[in-house]
Amino acid sequence: xxxxxxxxxxxxxxxxxxxxxxxxxAVVTVVFIAVCVALATAVFGSHRWKRFLSHNGTILTAGxxxxxxxxxxxxxxxxxxxxxxxxxSEPEYLRVRVTGEMWxxxxxxxxxxxxxxIGDANxxxxxxxxxxxxxxxxxxxxxxxxxxQLSGKKEMIPGRxxxxxxxxxxxGTYAGQCAEFCGGPHxxxxxxxxxxxxxxxxxxxxxxxADPPPPKDDLAKRGxxxxxxxxxxxxxxxxxxxxxxxxxxxxxxxxxxxRLAAGILPNNRGTLAGWVADSQAxxxxxxxxSYPMISAGDLQAIAAYLEQLR
Numbered sequence: 001x002x003x004x005x006x007x008x009x010x011x012x013x014x015x016x017x018x019x020x021x022x023x024x025x026a027v028v029t030v031v032f033i034a035v036c037v038a039l040a041t042a043v044f045g046s047h048r049w050k051r052f053l054s055h056n057g058t059i060l061t062a063g064x065x066x067x068x069x070x071x072x073x074x075x076x077x078x079x080x081x082x083x084x085x086x087x088x089s090e091p092e093y094l095r096v097r098v099t100g101e102m103w104x105x106x107x108x109x110x111x112x113x114x115x116x117x118i119g120d121a122n123x124x125x126x127x128x129x130x131x132x133x134x135x136x137x138x139x140x141x142x143x144x145x146x147x148x149q150l151s152g153k154k155e156m157i158p159g160r161x162x163x164x165x166x167x168x169x170x171x172g173t174y175a176g177q178c179a180e181f182c183g184g185p186h187x188x189x190x191x192x193x194x195x196x197x198x199x200x201x202x203x204x205x206x207x208x209x210a211d212p213p214p215p216k217d218d219l220a221k222r223g224x225x226x227x228x229x230x231x232x233x234x235x236x237x238x239x240x241x242x243x244x245x246x247x248x249x250x251x252x253x254x255x256x257x258x259r260l261a262a263g264i265l266p267n268n269r270g271t272l273a274g275w276v277a278d279s280q281a282x283x284x285x286x287x288x289x290s291y292p293m294i295s296a297g298d299l300q301a302i303a304a305y306l307e308q309l310r
Contacts, residue, residue, distance in 0.1 A: 002190060002263050004175040006148040010195070013151040013166045016081050023077075027070060038062075082152070090167070093130035100136075100143030100156040102182065103189040103286055104249055104262040109205075110135075118208045119237065121249030122262045124193045127201035128171050134164040144180035147193050153179045168195035173258065184285035190263025211240030212252055212309045223305030226298050230291070238309065248288060256310035261286075273303035 007022070009015040041049050052058060095114075099106040109118040126132050136145050138156040146153035151166035168174075176191030196204060215221040224241070227233065233243035239252045254260075257267050261283055265271040275282060277299055278290045294302070 002175045002192060002259055004146065004148050004177050008149055010170055010172060010174060011150040011166055011168045014149050017148075017152050020078060020081050024074065027074065034062075090131040092133045092165075094126060095133045095135065096124065096126075097135040097137065098124065098145060098156075100138045100140075100145070100178065100182070100189075102140050103178070103185045103283070105189075105191050106139070106249070109208075118205065119239075119250040119252065120208075121251075122191060122259070123257050124176075124191065125201065125204055126168060126193065126195050127198040128168050128195050130198065131165060131167050134166075136162045136164055141182045142180050143178050143182050143189075145176065145191075146179035147174050147176035147191065149174045150193060155180065168193075171195050171197055171200075175263065177263075185283050188262065188264050188283050188286075190259075192258050192263055194258065208253060212238070215305055215308055217304070219301050220304040220308050223298075223301035223303065226294075226302050227305055230294065230298075230302070232302075235288075251306065251309060254309050255307045269300070269303045269307045272306050273299040276302055 007018050009018045038053060042053055045053075095110045095112075097108040097110055097116075099108075105122050105124075107120040107122070107124055108116045109120070111117050134145065134154075136154055136156045137160075138158045140158065142158070143156040144153050145156055145164065150168055151164060154162050154164045156162065172195055174193040174195065176193055178186060178189040178191075182189065215224050227238075228242060233241070233245060235245040235248040236243055237245060237250045237252060243251075254272075255267070259265060260267050260271055261275055261279070264283060265275065275288075276291055277294065278292065279286055279288045280290045
């Protein structure tokens with residue numbers, strides 16, 4: 001599993017949240033030390049210090065006034081930070097709709113009219129230094145989108161669309177995670193965000209708007225036939241073919257993804273074959289059935305075909 005990294009910001013929103021986090025950690029540390037000192041003084045201190053700690057003025061100041069002032073200041077600051085997650089500070093460059101499903105992410109890149117231009121799953125590609133707007137939805141239960149190095153988490157609620165604005169300061173690969181318990185293999189519902197330099201992103205977007213190339217060798221060609229005839233096409237889309245199912249992730253460019261099964265497996269021919277053969281052993285409870293009836297040779301052919309979808 002490609003786990004998220006926290007408190008290592010790679011974007012302006014994440015930097016503000018990291019600052020707030022360190023501030024909270026510092027305040028908690030100071031309070032903890034002060035309480036330990038007061039406790040030690042109350043047990044082992046002199047009579048004069050014990051009398052000072054038990055004085056009404058000390059109790060009202062340290063036990064009531066100070067917490068009210070500190071907590072109010074932290075609350076106001078955190079509200080300002082939280083509000084910034086929904087307010088874009090720069091003109092929108094890219095709009096993407098991310099839909100949480102049990103237990104994977106549907107990713108649709110949108111044009112200015114809100115129509116899908118590219119379909120993907122479990123992987124979000126963005127340009128560095130550009131304002132990204134995410135439309136966050138859920139197809140079933142409550143999920144939560146969280147990529148800690150880029151922004152704070154945002155709930156994905158059935159029947160509602162939440163908006164998240166963020167950007168990345170530097171190119172790299174960042175791990176995300178569903179941060180709201182959604183049943184079953186919730187802990188295995190990961191997301192990969194890849195930040196490209198703007199020119200590299202435009203090249204990526206141009207490639208993804210075209211159909212994938214046809215299979216190159218006989219094994220992959222046999223795999224394509226098996227894929228279309230074994231029921232895979234009923235749940236998955238592969239543009240340029242008759243596969244048009246929408247129950248599962250879009251597989252048009254599955255071979256180019258960094259990871260498989262919502263972040264839990266590296267992407268190679270072996271893991272592709274293993275996932276098709278016995279997905280339930282790898283990610284128990286997910287909605288893709290295992291296919292133990294497919295022979296090893298046919299699995300290799302299907303995996304070879306999927307690997308070439310890039």
